[in-house]
Each structure stands twice: as structure tokens, then as C-alpha cells.
Amino acid sequence: MHTLPHDGLALAFLEEQLLQPGMKGLPITEPLRQGAIGVQGWNVLHADTSFPVAVLKTSSLLHNLDWMRRFCARYNVTLAPHGKTTMSPQLFGAQLANGAWGITLATATQVQVAHRFGVRRVLLANQLVAPSDVKAVLALLRGDPDFECIVLADSLAGVARLADAVGTHPLARPLPVLVELGLAGKRAGCRTPEEAITVARAIAGAPGLLLAGFEGYEGLLVSDDRAADLAAVDAFLAQLVALVRSADDEGLLTGAEIILSAGGSSYFDVVARGFGQVGGLSRPVRAVLRSGCYLTSDHGTYHRLLGELDDREGGGSGLRPALEVWSMVQSRPEPTLAILTMGKRDASYDADLPIPLLYHRPGPGTPHPVPSRCEIFKLNDQHAYLRLPEGHPLCTELGVGDLVGCGISHPCTTFDKWPLLLAVDDDYHVRGAINTCF
Amino acid sequence: MHTLPHDGLALAFLEEQLLQPGMKGLPITEPLRQGAIGVQGWNVLHADTSFPVAVLKTSSLLHNLDWMRRFCARYNVTLAPHGKTTMSPQLFGAQLANGAWGITLATATQVQVAHRFGVRRVLLANQLVAPSDVKAVLALLRGDPDFECIVLADSLAGVARLADAVGTHPLARPLPVLVELGLAGKRAGCRTPEEAITVARAIAGAPGLLLAGFEGYEGLLVSDDRAADLAAVDAFLAQLVALVRSADDEGLLTGAEIILSAGGSSYFDVVARGFGQVGGLSRPVRAVLRSGCYLTSDHGTYHRLLGELDDREGGGSGLRPALEVWSMVQSRPEPTLAILTMGKRDASYDADLPIPLLYHRPGPGTPHPVPSRCEIFKLNDQHAYLRLPEGHPLCTELGVGDLVGCGISHPCTTFDKWPLLLAVDDDYHVRGAINTCF
Numbered sequence: 089m090h091t092l093p094h095d096g097l098a099l100a101f102l103e104e105q106l107l108q109p110g111m112k113g114l115p116i117t118e119p120l121r122q123g124a125i126g127v128q129g130w131n132v133l134h135a136d137t138s139f140p141v142a143v144l145k146t147s148s149l150l151h152n153l154d155w156m157r158r159f160c161a162r163y164n165v166t167l168a169p170h171g172k173t174t175m176s177p178q179l180f181g182a183q184l185a186n187g188a189w190g191i192t193l194a195t196a197t198q199v200q201v202a203h204r205f206g207v208r209r210v211l212l213a214n215q216l217v218a219p220s221d222v223k224a225v226l227a228l229l230r231g232d233p234d235f236e237c238i239v240l241a242d243s244l245a246g247v248a249r250l251a252d253a254v255g256t257h258p259l260a261r262p263l264p265v266l267v268e269l270g271l272a273g274k275r276a277g278c279r280t281p282e283e284a285i286t287v288a289r290a291i292a293g294a295p296g297l298l299l300a301g302f303e304g305y306e307g308l309l310v311s312d313d314r315a316a317d318l319a320a321v322d323a324f325l326a327q328l329v330a331l332v333r334s335a336d337d338e339g340l341l342t343g344a345e346i347i348l349s350a351g352g353s354s355y356f357d358v359v360a361r362g363f364g365q366v367g368g369l370s371r372p373v374r375a376v377l378r379s380g381c382y383l384t385s386d387h388g389t390y391h392r393l394l395g396e397l398d399d400r401e402g403g404g405s406g407l408r409p410a411l412e413v414w415s416m417v418q419s420r421p422e423p424t425l426a427i428l429t430m431g432k433r434d435a436s437y438d439a440d441l442p443i444p445l446l447y448h449r450p451g452p453g454t455p456h457p458v459p460s461r462c463e464i465f466k467l468n469d470q471h472a473y474l475r476l477p478e479g480h481p482l483c484t485e486l487g488v489g490d491l492v493g494c495g496i497s498h499p500c501t502t503f504d505k506w507p508l509l510l511a512v513d514d515d516y517h518v519r520g521a522i523n524t525c526f
Numbered sequence: 527m528h529t530l531p532h533d534g535l536a537l538a539f540l541e542e543q544l545l546q547p548g549m550k551g552l553p554i555t556e557p558l559r560q561g562a563i564g565v566q567g568w569n570v571l572h573a574d575t576s577f578p579v580a581v582l583k584t585s586s587l588l589h590n591l592d593w594m595r596r597f598c599a600r601y602n603v604t605l606a607p608h609g610k611t612t613m614s615p616q617l618f619g620a621q622l623a624n625g626a627w628g629i630t631l632a633t634a635t636q637v638q639v640a641h642r643f644g645v646r647r648v649l650l651a652n653q654l655v656a657p658s659d660v661k662a663v664l665a666l667l668r669g670d671p672d673f674e675c676i677v678l679a680d681s682l683a684g685v686a687r688l689a690d691a692v693g694t695h696p697l698a699r700p701l702p703v704l705v706e707l708g709l710a711g712k713r714a715g716c717r718t719p720e721e722a723i724t725v726a727r728a729i730a731g732a733p734g735l736l737l738a739g740f741e742g743y744e745g746l747l748v749s750d751d752r753a754a755d756l757a758a759v760d761a762f763l764a765q766l767v768a769l770v771r772s773a774d775d776e777g778l779l780t781g782a783e784i785i786l787s788a789g790g791s792s793y794f795d796v797v798a799r800g801f802g803q804v805g806g807l808s809r810p811v812r813a814v815l816r817s818g819c820y821l822t823s824d825h826g827t828y829h830r831l832l833g834e835l836d837d838r839e840g841g842g843s844g845l846r847p848a849l850e851v852w853s854m855v856q857s858r859p860e861p862t863l864a865i866l867t868m869g870k871r872d873a874s875y876d877a878d879l880p881i882p883l884l885y886h887r888p889g890p891g892t893p894h895p896v897p898s899r900c901e902i903f904k905l906n907d908q909h910a911y912l913r914l915p916e917g918h919p920l921c922t923e924l925g926v927g928d929l930v931g932c933g934i935s936h937p938c939t940t941f942d943k944w945p946l947l948l949a950v951d952d953d954y955h956v957r958g959a960i961n962t963c964f
Contacts, residue, residue, distance in 0.1 A: 108638075108642060214856065276857035
């Protein structure tokens, strides 16, 4: 079990910064040094914070960090967790301190943020095309000999753009590029192995570029038929393995190692089994998983998908939901309706609406589980509509000023609504804060 | 026609701040003073910025500011535009300089932000219930004799919380409270005039509170049957007017004026007609509209609703969409599919998906309109899926590196994804930047 580190100069600066009144969740009327948050004695269950407030349960984070470190060791795979999920410097630091090889990111500006906070190896799992974005990444590589960034290409046009950029202003080392293999009807990526090999040859032949391996994203294969999904994932991974063998046979892969990467948060176990044992190539293979949502899981989509993953692994201690949004009942206008101080600005609504878990009258004691037939059925920008089961005692019990704790579905779209999340222990004492940089 | 002011100390500080590389949309590799953005010579159509980038068209903003000022003067109504839409200090400043009486907000932390940037009159159009949030608002009132904040209540429990807070630590002036009248099955607010009068009496009888008037939000009445919606809005407004008369007859309204407020961005013309002429009360009536989305309109929901509003007004120069998100084609994996560098992190997806408007090969010239059968049919966190019409020349023309400009539907959920938006002229030259504080 490792701890959450707060090291590096920029990270230290976050702790020293003065937070201004007006930051969501913070109950302050004067500027407060971020590092002092943990000693204010705030407890969410005592309604000491502002509401809504987003909290990260430290025990779950630590459990998940440790779980993933052990998982990767077991399968001989490398982790470059997707940082776009949290965009949190402190969480990047915790992931790197717990065995992550690098951080995966989606955009050039995300790479700039990560670099500023000390991340020194990035897998930019995306096509890098805009001139200013190419320039931004190359500037980091030129300015910092310790920085590594691997990018994707899925077209000759994309390769030409990268080749031109490094051709004009050469780098000290060639820019590593992975060819993206895609899926018919899905997102980016070459649609056939033939196209992928053509792109691979272009990279291998371009001065200043290095063909570092192949990449795909199987996480788009989520349908109502999981057996079919899993078969499609297996087939896709096999196609990627065949591709890397074919490129190696052709001598296109000339780096010190060969990178083979896939793995969102739905099927990274399948990827680990599919990629962890690939051998017999001219160079060692590094199988890189990119799950971002393992770190916090959730109470919706990823809870279900990671539960299935845990079952495939034989069941165990599983990944634990770490992210909750707490709000307050602001209105009880009808017997079965409570309006909460939380809306689209505060919680994910793309996969599912927030899931009410607990309610509590502020003060001592432990919160009660919300009855299963309670649901949030609508969000406005700043309000949630909580439906109470008709005739349930809660219809009279739940009052204005009571707290409701919600789980969310899809952490990425909750993190991006909070510049600051509060880290809490199991009793909801506030122990610190975590920044995001979206 | 007024200009966009940038005054006040905190606002001036925004212009002086050093922006770090990694801020979405900014093509910088070194820190840049925000005030220098307008002299960099960047043009979105030349792909000088990072992508995606959110832009505000200054000419449309100015048109809309002026349109609304004239509209309010015509109907003798007051504007307190909802600031939660943009949470932008510069846009608050522009609204106040163009006749707005105050800024409407939804949460205590939003009030703190607005106060810091010089807003001195806030309509907090929400129940204020959490102790720390009550304390935060009262602290602003205690610390600044020039600051005014009006809040809502819709329950005796809510009134008691406010009365207790001002009872413990009295304010120099009583806290003005509006009673919220609601709609059956909808959000907060008393469900009957009787309940509303009961709450009004409690406010009038509480030392330290002032019954300032009544409030409702008719904007929830949007269905597929607009004629029925408009009839329901009329009935709701009539109920509010009857309520204020009844409270006035009872002598509950003892302030210098009586506030009567409604008006989201769908029907504020109906509200203006319904409230602008209310008289015969013991005190002058101030009819306060709260539209937030008039400022930027959009290319979706509000374009349609504001178009209907314009038709009801007899048709005219209308409100103009001011907000666009531009991204780049990063992959052309299939003949009818383009993947754009823009996703759920960058554009609204709650009302409609982004609406592709223009495409352009970076460089001189003007962008082309996107054919009507093009549509964005899916967003991931960081990607958009653009479907091209089968057989259309665009299927071969549109290439990796081309730009696509999109309109959005529901400005509130695009603003909150951008800490910084770029202000552009009609030729997409970048003239400055606008901050948001979510």
C-alpha cells in the first residue's frame, strides 16, 4: 500500500495557493491556503462544507491504486492510466507513485498541464494534427530532455503532418508514433490491417519519426450483448497482435521495445490476458493498458463493467467507488419530491443520472441508505429532482436541510465539473483537497 | 450601442494574469499575459489557436446586449440576467453596463464570485439553505454596505433557517426575501397561493427579514405543445400577480418597492407583457426578468425558442448566436465519417449534440457552410463523430487538418467547459479573451 504523494514544485505550489471564496464546495468567507483545508475540522456529514460538494474517499482511492498495481504485476502489463479522466496533478502523482509507467492523455493542452506538474512520460492516445498543438508538444520535447511523448497516427496525411513538423525543427530523438487500428463504424483508427501497415511504413520511412508500435481502443465495444462484445474484443486484440508481428517481420519496428496498447476501463483484463504474453518478436513487447476510471470507479456504468471484470477475474476485493457528490434538500414541494442543490454543473448525466446512496440529517451519527426505489429523475443546471417512493416514511422524514449523498456514473464527466474536490476519510472528515486542471 | 467594459480591480487583474500553457484553446508554449491575447494576431480560420477552441463573436454579443436593453425599456421591465449561464466577470460587466439592474445567480459560491468581480446587486434565485452558504452570503452583506442580495424561500423551514441566521448575527438592513411560487410536478416553489401566503406571512413576521415580493420560473413549461405552454405561462403569471396583490392587501409588503420576478430565456416577452404594467399596489412594482441565454443565444434549443419569441414580438432583428466551438478533423477513417477534436469536455450535449455550421481549410478565404445533411451523431469525452452525406463531394474534400465550426444548443453547458473563451470579430480574428469562474 503506497500513499498519495504531493511532490514536485508545481504540486507544492497548489498546496500553497490561496483559494478564494466562491470555489464550489468550500465554506470559506476569506481566502484560505489550500494546504490548510485538512486542518479546518470540516465534516461533510455535519454540513460544514458548502453544498454541493464533490468528495473523494481516500480509502477507496488507496485500495484501487494498490489493486491496479497488483493486477498489472500479475499479468506482466504496464499501466499508463488515462489522465483525461481526472486531470488532477495530485492523482497523476499518486498513480505514478503506485507503479504507473506514464500518463495517457487526449489533447496537447492536457499534455502541457501534465508536464507542468511533473509527468515525464505521456502516451498521447490521439491523433495530433493542429499545427499549434503539434508545436506545443514538440516544444516540451525540445525543452526537456527527460520528457517522453508517444503519439498516434492513422493516416498518411497525419504522418505527413508530424514528419513535416519534426523535419522543420528536428528533435534530439525521433518522435515515437503508434499506428492506431480502429473498428468499423467506430472512432478513429485504420479500418484494415493493410491500411495500418501502409501508415506504419510511412512512419518507419520518415526521418525524425519512430514506429514505436500499435494501438487500439476496444472500449467502444460496449453493447447489450456482452458475450458478443467480449468475442469482438478478443478478435480485435488478435488483429493487433497479428499486425505487430507483421510489422516486425517487415523490420519496421526499430526502437528498443515494441509498444502494444489497448485497454479502456471496461475490458482491461481481457487486454492484459491478450497482450501480457506476446513474445517471439525482435524486441521486447511492452503491453500498455490505459484505463482511467479504475481509480475512482463509480456507482453506475463502470461499477457494472468493473463488476463483470471482477467476476471474470474470479471475484475478489474489486475496485471501489471513490467519488460522491453531496447536496442538500432545498425544497420539499410535494410529498414524493425533493429538490436538491446539485445539477448538471455538478454531476455526470451522460451515462446515467446521479444515484442517491445515503441521506443524513446534519450532525453526529451515520447516514442512512436511501431506499432502492428513490431516484433522481431529472437534472437542471443547478437542481436535481429526487423522487421518493409513495407512502415511504422518507416522504415525511426527509426535510429541507437534510443531506443526500449521490454516486455518479462515468467519473470523467463529474471530475470536469469541479476545480477542487475534497478528500475525505470514511467518516467524511475532510482531510485535504485535490485539484483538477480542465 | 455600449461597449464591453473591463473595469474594477479584480477584472483588471484578470487581464494582468499570466496564463499558463495547457489552457484549452490557447496556442502558447510560454506563459502569456491575458491582456496580450488580442495583439497576438491569431485567427481561428488560419488554425493559429489550439483546437478545440470556444469563440464568442463580439458583434453578436454587442447586438444582443443592445437588443435586450431596448426590449426592457420598451416594456418597462428590469433585467437581472442569470449569471449562472456564463459565470463570466467580463460578461457580467458588459450586462451591467448595458442596463442590467443586477445579476441573478443560483448558488452562494456563485454570489461570492460575482461580488469579488464587482457585482453589487444579486438576485439569488434559489433557496439558500446550507449553513455555510447562508453564512457566506451574510458575510458579504455584513462586509460591504453597498452589496444587496435578495434570496428565495418556499417553505416555513426555509424561512426559519434564514430568520435564525439573521437573528443570531443581525444585518444592518433586513434581508430581502421573495416567496417562490412553483408549478405542480416541476421544481421548487410553493404549490398553491395559500402555501405561498403562509410563507410570505412568516417572512413578514420575522425580525431581520423583509418580504420583498414574489417569484416564479415559468421556463419549465416547455413541451411539444407551445400553445398550451403559453396558456400555462399566462395562467402562472396571473397567479403570481394575484398573489402579490393579495399580500399587498394584507400589508405584508413593507419595502420601498415590490419585486415581481419571472422570466427564463424562453418566454421573457410573455413575462414582460404580463408584469410590465402591474400597478395599483401600495408601492411601485419592479418587474425583474432573469434571462441568461439571451446574451449568446445558440444554434439549437434557444435559437428555436428565441425565434418564436421574436415572431411573437412581430419579427425583427432578433437575438444572434454568439458562441461557437471550432475543432479540427483528426481522422477520416471512413468515407462518410470524420472524427473531430472536440467532445463532451468541450460542447453541450444535454439539449442537442453540437450543430456543424462551417468547414474551412486553414488559411485565407471564408469558410463554407456545411451541407444540411451533415450531423454530429455522437460525442465521446474528447471526440465528435461527424457523419457526411453519402456521395456528397465533401466525402472526398474534407481532410485531416480541416476545421469545422459548430454551434451549440444550451449555452450554460458549453460555458462551464471553458475557463477561457476567445472573443473574435466577424473574420475570426482573436481580439481578446473572456474568463469563466465555475
